[in-house]
Amino acid sequence: MAGVGGYVPPDVVTNKDLTRRLRTSEEWIRTRTGIGARHVIAPGTATSDLAVEAGRRALESAGAGRVDTVVLATTTPDRPCPATAPEVATRLGLGGVAAFDIAAVCTGFLYGLATAGGLIASGGAERVLLVAADAFTTLIDPGDRATAVIFADGAGAVVLRAGEAGEAGAVGPVVLGSDGELGELIEVPAGGSRQRSSGRPAAVGEEFFRMRGRETFRHAVERMADAAHAALEGAGWTVADVDRLAAHQANARILAAVGDRIGIAPGRRLSNIEEVGNTGAASIPLLLAQATARGEVRAGERVLLTAFGGGLTWGATTVTWPALPSP
């Protein structure tokens, strides 16, 4: 990992703002989710706008003018077709490179790391820009208090290049998993081929994101903790080796439970959920970019990443943090 960048759009929605249009309270949101505010895109903007900003910052951080592949992990492509990555590549001045999207909802960054790492290891690419960006609020039913308080917009990106196993920036084996049996826990029912092939317009509300929160919560804790243990084993690390935990910022209570279950002390858990909410695929790289800028993670520190999302999907890996200029 040779560069990192993050971006959130300027508009902020506070908990107080939400209480004006939803049957909720500032106290409920803060105690049940740990979120104080979230950033949202302006009307007319889209995922690619977030992705380009984060991608530019990661390229600058890596001192890399050029990469030969752009991978975009997103739940909210600009359009159902084509993929958004080619547009992001072109707007970054990288037109002509391989560019494709990955869909693994909030686990997208980990799936992207595995894909980019595989491309580099096989010789298919030398340098990869991996961006994870979600304009999650475009999927949210503004009247659904259970999801509207959590999800938000943002982007994070990293530059990956070939390197040695022991050097700063080394990414360990990426552990990934999925369970399609539980796909209905987190879904947008309409907008895909199943609904379109019926020849009927989507039923009211079916184009919005739905989440069965309480069940999702339980699976998120178990899967993130189990994947983290497997990633530690794959890297040959013990829990005591971990300097920083960078877990998907799903909900502060989930983060606390995951940290406790893995056995990582609160002081070693990175978190920005209070300021940015749950930004889907962007969550981990955005967290890493902000933590780097604030000096909360430093060169040589051993970082454990773990994520969980719709699919269901989950994943984890380890990174020895590289020496980077502040993004």
Ligand code: UT7
């Ligand atoms: O990003 C990856 C995947 N996502 C996650 O990992 C998120 C997982 N889930 C969660 O974060 C939590 O389940 C939520 C924050 C969505 C909900 O918190 P919870 O503590 O699990 O609440 P609940 O769904 O069990 O609901 C408890 C009560 C319900 O009322 P009743 O049925 O007990 O009367 C809800 O209707 O809280 C109610 N409720 C709210 N009340 C005030 C749900 N949302 C709100 C709200 N304000 N915003």
